[in-house]
Amino acid sequence: MVAVTYELIKTCKQTGARLGRVHTPHGSFDTPVFMPVGTLATVKTMSPEELEEIGANIILSNTYHLWLRPGQDIIKEAGGLHKFMNWKHSILTDSGGFQVFSLTDLRKIEERGVHFRSHISGEKLFLSPEKSMEIQNALGSDIMMAFDECPPYPADYKYMKNSVERTSRWAERCLSAHKRPDDQGLFGIIQGGEYEDLRKQSAKDLSSLDFPGYAIGGLSVGEPKEVMNHILEYTTPLLDTGKPRYLMGVGSPDSLIDGVIRGIDMFDCVLPTRIARNGTCMTSSGRLVVRNAKFARDFSPLDPNCDCHTCRNYSRAYLRHLIKADEILGLRLCSYHNLYFLLNLMEQVREAIKADRLGDFREEFFENYGFNKPNAKNF
Ligand SMILES: [Zn+2]
Numbered sequence: 096m097v098a099v100t101y102e103l104i105k106t107c108k109q110t111g112a113r114l115g116r117v118h119t120p121h122g123s124f125d126t127p128v129f130m131p132v133g134t135l136a137t138v139k140t141m142s143p144e145e146l147e148e149i150g151a152n153i154i155l156s157n158t159y160h161l162w163l164r165p166g167q168d169i170i171k172e173a174g175g176l177h178k179f180m181n182w183k184h185s186i187l188t189d190s191g192g193f194q195v196f197s198l199t200d201l202r203k204i205e206e207r208g209v210h211f212r213s214h215i216s217g218e219k220l221f222l223s224p225e226k227s228m229e230i231q232n233a234l235g236s237d238i239m240m241a242f243d244e245c246p247p248y249p250a251d252y253k254y255m256k257n258s259v260e261r262t263s264r265w266a267e268r269c270l271s272a273h274k275r276p277d278d279q280g281l282f283g284i285i286q287g288g289e290y291e292d293l294r295k296q297s298a299k300d301l302s303s304l305d306f307p308g309y310a311i312g313g314l315s316v317g318e319p320k321e322v323m324n325h326i327l328e329y330t331t332p333l334l335d336t337g338k339p340r341y342l343m344g345v346g347s348p349d350s351l352i353d354g355v356i357r358g359i360d361m362f363d364c365v366l367p368t369r370i371a372r373n374g375t376c377m378t379s380s381g382r383l384v385v386r387n388a389k390f391a392r393d394f395s396p397l398d399p400n401c402d403c404h405t406c407r408n409y410s411r412a413y414l415r416h417l418i419k420a421d422e423i424l425g426l427r428l429c430s431y432h433n434l435y436f437l438l439n440l441m442e443q444v445r446e447a448i449k450a451d452r453l454g455d456f457r458e459e460f461f462e463n464y465g466f467n468k469p470n471a472k473n474f
Contacts, residue, residue, distance in 0.1 A: 096277050097280070097307055098119065098120055098237070098275075098276065098277060098278050098279050098280040098307070099117065099118065099119050099237065099238055099280025099307045099308060099339075100117070100118045100307065101115055101116070101117050101118075101126075101307075101308065101337060101338050101339045101360075102115055102116045102117075102118070103115045103336060103337065104116060105448065105449070106448075107447070107448040107451050107452075107453045107454075108451040109451050109452055109453055109454040109455070110355075110356045110448075110453045110454050110457075111356070111358065112127070112355045112356050112358070112444075112448050112453050113126070113127070113355075113358060113360055113448070114126070114127075114445055114448040114449060115339070115360055117153075117185075117308075117339050117360070117361075119153075119185040119237035119238065119280065120237055120278050120279075121177065121183065121184050121185045121186070121237050122152060122183075122184050122185060123152070124152035124153045124184075124185060125152075125445055126339060126360035126361060126445075127351075127354075127355045127359065127360050127361070127362070127441055127444055127445060127448075128152070128153060128360070128361050128362070128441060129346065129351060129362050129363070129364075129437045129438060129440075129441045130151075130153050130154055130155045130187060130361065130362065130363040131146060131151055131154050131155070131363075131367070131368070131434050132154070132155045132156075132157075132363055132364065132365045132368065133154045133155065133156045133180070133182075134156065134157045134160050134365070135156075135157070135160050135161065135164065136156055136161060136170075136176060136179060136180040137180065138154060138368065138430075138434070139368050139372070139426075139430065140368070140371075140372075140423070140426050140427045140430045140431075141368075141427070141430055141431065141434065143180065143181050143182045143183075145431060146182075146434075147184075148404075149403070149431070149434055149435045149438055150438050150442070151184070151434070151438060152184045152185060153184060153185035153186065153187060153237075153238075154182065154184075154185075154186055154187075155186070155187045155188070155189065155363045156176060156186055156187075156188050156234070156236065157188070157189055157191070157194060158188045158189055158190060158191040158227060158230050158231055158234065159189075159191035159193075159194035159195060159198075159222075160194065161176070161188075161230070161234060162191060162230050163213055163215055163216075164215070167229075167230045167233035167234060168233070170233060170234055171233040171234075171235075175233075175234065175235030176188075176234045176235055176236060177235065185237040185238070186234075186236040186237055186238075187236060187237065187238040187239075187240070187361075187363070188231050188234055188236035188238070188239055188240065189240045189343075190227045190231070190239075190240040190241060190242040190243065190269075190284075191222055191227050191230065191242065192209075192222070192227070192242050192243050192244065192245055193245050193343075193344075194214075195209050195211050195222050196209075196244070196245040196247075197245070198214045199211040199212055199213070199214050200212055200214075204244065206261070206264075207223055208221055208222055208223025208224065208225075208226065208242075209221070209222050209223070222242070223242070223268075224241070224242040224265045224266075224268040224269045224272060225268060225272040226242075227241075227242035227269070228242070228269055228272040228273050228274070228281075229272070229274075231279070232273065232274050232275050232279065235275075235278075235279065236279060237279060237280065238279070238280050238281075238282060238308065239273070239279050239280070239281045239282070240281075240282050240284060240310060241262075241265065241266045241269040241270075241281060241282065241283050241284055241306070242265055242269055243262040243265060243266070243284040243286060243312060244258045244261055244262050244265070244286070245286075245312065245313065245316075246258045246286070246288060246313065247316075248288070248313070248316040248317045248318055249288070249289070249318075250288055252290060252293075255286075255287065255288045255290055255293055256290075256293060258286060259286050259287050259293050259296060259297045259300075262284065262286050262297065263297065263300035263301065266283050266284075266300070266301055266304055266306075267304060269281060270304055270306075280307040280308060281306060281307070282306055282307065282308040282309060282310050282339075282341065283301035283304060283306035283308075283309050283310070284301075284309070284310045284311075284312040284343075285297045285298050285301060285309055285310065285311050285312060285330060285333075285334075286312050286313050287313070287330075288313055289318065289322060289326060291329055294326065294329065294330045294333070295333060298330065298333035298334060299333070302333075302334070302335060306338070307338060308338050308339040308340070308341060309334050309335075309338060309339075309340055309341070310340075310341040310342070310343050311326075311327065311330055311331070311340065311341070311342050311343070311359070312343055314326060314327075314342065314343070314344070314345070315342075315343070315344040315345045315350070315364075316344075320349075320350060320353070323345075323350070324353055324357060327342070327354060327357035327358070327359065328357055331357055331358035331359065332358070334358075339360045339361055340358060340359050340360050340361070341359070341360065341361035341362070341363075342354050342359045342361070342362050343363065344363065344364055345362050345363075345364055346362060346363070346364025346365070346366035346367060346437065347364075347366060348377060348436075348437070348440055348460070348464060349461065349464070349466050351437070351440065351441070351444070352440075352444060352453075352456075352457050352460060352461075353457075355444055355448075355453070356453060356454075356457065367430070367433035367434050367436070367437050368430045368433065368434065370433065371426065371429035371430040371432070371433045372426045372429070372430065373386070373418075374386035374414070374415070374418035374419075374425070374429060375429075376397055376398070376429055376432055376433055376436075377433050377436045377437070378397060378398035378400075378401070378436070379398055379400040379401065379463055379464070380398075380400075380463055380464065380465070381463075381464050381465040382465075383397065383398075383411075385397060385411055385414045385415050385418060385429065386415055386418045386419055387415070390411040390412060390414075390415045391412060391415060392412055393410065393411040393412050393415075394410040394411070394412050395410060395411060396409070396410065396411070397409075397411055397414060397429075397432055398432070398436070401432065401435065401436060401439070403431060403432050403435035403436070403439075404428075404431060404435075405428040405429070405431050405432040405435075406432060409428055414428060414429060440460075443456065443460075444456065
């Protein structure tokens with residue numbers, strides 16, 4: 096039995112974007128999908144009930160963080176991550192690799208794995224393909240990610256080639272170490288930076304291992320958006336059309352739409368919740384910094400075109416006051432709106448694919464959002 100399967104429902108005649116559905120042991124979700132990030136077994140400020148209310152069917156959690164706190168043994172003892180955090184729908188866990196490469200000091204990479212120090216205690220730790228599988232098997236996520244090397248951006252060709260080859264060897268080791276293939280699907284990660292032949296090699300190596308899904312890694316790490324879009328253009332056609340494609344770490348509205356147009360099905364990012372805690376919101380007419388003084392007496396909703404709980408009940412002036420006063424409710428209401436905004440955007444994207452008009456939708460959305468203006472402010 097394969098734990099995770101993908102059903103391609105249709106492709107948009109105007110753009111080639113894919114409408115589909117992913118089935119996991121904890122239910123199904125429609126794609127393209129945006130996955131809220133619950134780093135420490137919680138999507139910051141949101142209860143699982145609120146996530147259900149806004150229509151989230153899958154969330155992401157971070158292996159590295161849960162390994163350090165509270166530790167996979169406690170989560171296993173609780174009956175797995177779903178039970179521990181009371182989330183009944185699908186969960187994807189990353190491999191821990193990205194955090195090890197971005198958060199920790201004194202890394203030493205060797206063929207066996209990576210030595211590093213905990214960003215919390217300074218304790219010496221070691222993460223390898225086998226260890227990452229052991230932790231993710233204990234967490235019991237529906238979708239696990241292979242442990243890959245995350246090279247810095249930019250990296251020279253020789254470094255990247257070695258790294259891609261190592262990532263392929265590590266992917267094989269992940270497959271052998273994965274103990275629960277019947278109830279957890281393991282996705283491979285395509286690396287290769289901005290080198291087309293290395294992306295090709297990575298896609299070929301990993302496709303031969305027949306993972307139930309593939310992520311495109313090493314993007315959204317500081318490269319210009321045009322570079323990311325170009326890499327996606329030549330990478331997604333290398334992947335099996337019968338399996339989901341996941342673009343890691345992308346969550347700005349323009350990049351979501353442009354990723355879908357290039358054949359991506361799944362996305363995740365901390366962006367909507369992180370900026371919300373700062374009082375920055377995504378709205379249908381662009382980015383809105385609700386803490387700005389000009390909203391002190393603005394009693395209109397955050398986004399007049401949004402029908403979320405926050406926009407139906409609270410004003411910009413009130414949200415500004417809460418954020419300025421560091422009140423927890425302000426963080427909650429802004430996080431709620433931003434996540435709702437992105438989930439709703441993805442629903443509109445799916446409708447547009449259904450109607451073969453995603454290209455038109457993109458134009459309208461970019462125009463209203465202000466992305467077409469010179470010097471448009473993004474995130
Ligand atoms: Zn709203």
